[in-house]
Amino acid sequence: MASIELRAVEKWFGTVQVIKGVDLRVEEGEFIIFVGPSGCGKSTLLRMIAGLEETSRGQILVGDRDATAEPPSKRGLAMVFQSYALYPHMSVRDNMGFALKAAGEPKDRIAAKVEEAARVLKLGDYLDRRPKDLSGGQRQRVAIGRSIVRDPTAFLFDEPLSNLDAALRVEMRYELAKLHQSLGSTMIYVTHDQVEAMTLADRIVVLEAGRIAQVGTPKELYERPANLFVAQFIGSPKMNVIPASAVGQGGGAAQDFGIRPEHVDIVPPGQGDLDARVDVVEYLGADTYVIVEAEGGAGRMTLRDLGNAPHRPGQAVGLRFAEGRGHLFDAAGKALR
Template sequence: MSSIKLNGVEKWFGDLQVIKGVDLDIEEGEFIIFVGPSGCGKSTLLRTIAGLEECSRGEILIEGQDVTAKPPAERGLAMVFQSYALYPHMNVRDNMGFGLKTAGAPTSEIQSKVDDAAKALKLEAYLDRRPKELSGGQRQRVAIGRSIVRNPTAFLFDEPLSNLDAALRVEMRYEIAKLHRELDTTMIYVTHDQVEAMTLADRIVVLRDGIIEQVGTPRTLYERPDNLFVAQFIGSPKMNIMPCQTDGDRYQLEEGRGGAQTQKGIAVYLGVRPEAITLGDVGQGQCDGVVDIVEYLGADTHLLVDCGSLGAIGLRVDGNTAVRSGDKVGLVFDPEKLHFFDAEGQALPRS
């Protein structure tokens, strides 16, 4: 188990700067997840920590030791990739123990560590099978097991579940969460799936264009986003953003009604999450609209309401709510769950 510290880390590919001075402290045993849109640099940053990409500027410390110039093999890290990269001619046992075998470990040690990893990952019944005889989830568990037997100081995961179907992704999320609890080892995980980030992470690092926009617990990012980008990136359906005016005590929606302000400062944007809006009669609440799309999901129903100049506003309501496309409705905002942002998109402090 190890701490990892990044000080001013930059990564350049020729004249293109992909990572732009990242500072980050990762505590021992912490589960950190990098999220962000495609091209934000999350995988590049992970590979730079692993030593698979050269750090152009800055330093990387593992357990207080500067490893910036060290090759991957000397960093004590284990990486699990999106592709399983298993040897097709080897069975599961040999795939999991191959790294130890090439390092010259005794046969008894290899067998013991493989057996322990197989037990943790529920792979005991598959040790004599070859990869082609396994499901996608089983193959990914073998790839994780191959890393476990090395007893690394930290695990690095680069979108390990993206090749799996939805049901297997849910299953593997449980497996990885359980594995982290049992191993109590530092883990850094890259994903584009915010559900994975919200359910697995101790802290989430939100990246955009090679910089960190915000670092915090899933709850902090959801309830206290620092800016408009984080507010709309975290949460599904995403937060509704509307233009507004404030006078310090109240807010007024453009082409809509207003209410009491809950944050101080001159706000030009109001943010409200879909579940913080309830349906009312026309004339009630902060604005009126016409239901455009109804998506029934069982326990929940997602609505898209056309509110004219305010745009389309999304709601998450109870699945039993009786509403149809074309219905005219009023939208009532929960005053305790409003977010206000200034002209630069920065969140205003709560009053």
């Protein structure tokens, strides 16, 4: 287990710069998640840490060692890919121990490490099966087990759950959280799914066009976004953003006003901060999302209400914003408070 530090790292493909001077320190035992839209550079940055992509400029330190020029095999890192990449003709036991066997490890040591990894991952009953006899979640656990047996300095995950269906993703999120608690290892994880990020990470790194937009705990990013990009990327449904002038906050540098869907109450018309008309009602069981068209140039907004909320399309309503829950942003999108 070791810390990982990036110092002004850049990545160029010819004349195109895709990573633009990233500085980041991942502490020992920390679970860090990179999120961002497609093309923001999150997978490229992970591959640079792994040594699968050359670092054009800057330094990558693993522990106290400068690993910038080291090949992947020398960095002591284990990478788990989106694709399981298991050998179909081998048993789970042989798949998990293959790297150790190739490195010439003694058979008894390989067996002990495989058994221990299988215990942690609840794969003990599947060691003699082949990959075709496993579910998608079990195959992904085998891929993770193949990394665990190597005792890596850190684990790197590149969208490991994206091939699974929704139910399996929920199950594997739980298992990854328990795995991190059990191993206490440094983990860096890439995903486009903000739910994975919010539920798994100690800290989240939000990337935008090759730069870090903000780093913080899930709570910090949700409650105190540094800019408009983070405010709307983190949270589902995303934060409502309307002209600050629509709610009487347009003075000074404020250009936009943001508020989360759960921080808007529906009240009778004329008794809130804005009036609106219900456009669409989305019933989801415990919650109902009410999509409205607000007056005063505010436009479309999404509100979260109780699942049994009796709203209907065409209904005139008032919108009351929870005190102290609004966010103001300047013309460049920077948070003002």
